[in-house]
Amino acid sequence: MIIEAVASGSATTRSDLSTLLKLSPSTVSVRVQALLENNVLREAGAGKSKGGRRPQVLETAGTPSTFAAIDMGGAHVRFGVFDTQGNLLASWEASLDLSLPPRDVLSSALDSLTGADLDVDLDATLRGISLGVPAPVNQELQRIDVGARMAGWTHFPIREWMESHIDVPVAVENDANLMALGEARHHPEIERSITVKAGAAIGSGIVVDGKIYHGASGMAGDISHVRSHRSTDRPCGCGNIGCLETIASGVALVERARANGMSITSLPELVARAHEGDSAATTLIRDAGRALGEVLCSVVGFANPNALFVGGRLSTLEIFIASIRSELYGGCHPLVTRNLLISQATLGADAGIYGGFELIRDTVFHLPDLIH
Ligand SMILES: [Zn+2]
Incomplete structure (x- = not known):
């Protein structure tokens, strides 16, 4: 670049x-x-x-520039501050309650950013902020039109509110899209990739030639509401029955584990059990990987990417990746999988902030095609 x-x-x-x-x-x-x-x-x-x-x-130029990335998940928000070259200068995490009004959530995020103890002077150097949210984003208006987990955010003018409080350009994007962009830019030799975020919820992003593919209404890559034949009667937050979300998401897995008598309350606990070799936890996670893999068969067969990256907390379990891989090899045309890279996302928990940095730097420089 x-x-x-x-x-x-x-x-x-x-x-x-x-x-x-x-x-x-x-x-x-x-x-x-x-x-x-x-x-x-x-x-x-x-x-x-x-x-x-x-x-x-x-x-x-002499004055250094910095860019901030704020990546909101279900219960935590991760911050990253980068220089122009993309070096991560600082990162940290804070708890997050998405049920609070957006003004409260955003102002506490901005407080955490501007009050952080950093080696760089943000006041003098900050050029822009990206915000990742766990909901589809209306690209034109930079707001959430419908978000099951962010009901109070519907139509809230996120970008305008933030820009009026911090006076630098702000770009809002779906969290899985940012993870996908971060992974894709980290592997510049891979032209077409799909990145799945498998955590409390399931999301995915599609990146072609360094750019996020959004689709007509910002919903491209949202596989959580694809129907799975493994479905139960459990209704989904979207109003349908049978969505992948109700079978393979972290929230659904924790619910099922508890119904089976396992004494856990969160996905990190379930994942830790599986890491320890607990057979009930492992079985649940393998089944989730298979259900996701089945849906991904259609996705991968249709889009024919060079790589499928799997991130999010479930991706730390090899059994989860292996289950997806075996479904893909068993269910896709051999030409689709012959050169397909199926891999754990390499940037780990930082993928979203790296993607956020790429997005806001492109936005500030008005150069979506410049760098890649
Ligand atoms: Zn659904």
Whole structure:
């Protein structure tokens, strides 16, 4: 990418960038101009001529910029602060109660961010914030239109509220999409990937050529309400019966474990039991992996990605990944799985904040195509 190439000194003129990044001179010119206008790069005078006019040497601008990513999950919110090059400068976690009014949740998140004890001066350097939410996001209006777990947020103007309280650009995105973007950008050689977030809830994101595919109403990748033949009579939060969410989500697993007499109250406890080799916990988690794998057969067969990444708390269990893998190998056309990478997400709990950083940096620089 241009910023890294200039910062590292591997290319310091527009023509060097064009050669190094295999971009046309006009594309480089437009993108460099945007970075100059945003004070990310500056011109440092004329360099050596290679025949003809002496080219302007580019360097990174003096004032460092930082970007913050806030990734809200079911019960916790994770924060990350990054520099322009994408180095994670600090990360931390706080508890979260999504049933509170959005104003309260957002102002406590902003307090946690601005009050954090950091080595960088956020006041002077912060250029933008991304917010990941566990609900589909209306991309145009940057708000939640329908969110089963965020009922009080319906139509709340999230971006406007935040921008009026912190005065930097804000980008709102679905949490699974951010995890998918973080994973995809971490593997730039993989052009098409699907990332599943398997935790308390199930979500997934699709990234093609470095960009999130949203679909017509921001619902692309939302596999939690696909019907599974393993379904029970348990109604889903969406109003239907038989959704994958009611069988394979962490919430459903904890409920089933308790109904079977297991004395646990949360998904982390169930996962810990499985890590310890508890057979009842392992069986539940293997069945969940199979149910998810069955649904993913259709998804993967239809979309034909290069990679399927599995993140979220359930993905820490090899039996879960193995169950998904065996369903895919058993149920997909061999051409679909022949070169398909099926892997645990590599960024772990930080995938969402890395994706959030990528999103807000792209947004601030108005350069969705710039970097990848
Ligand atoms: Zn449903």
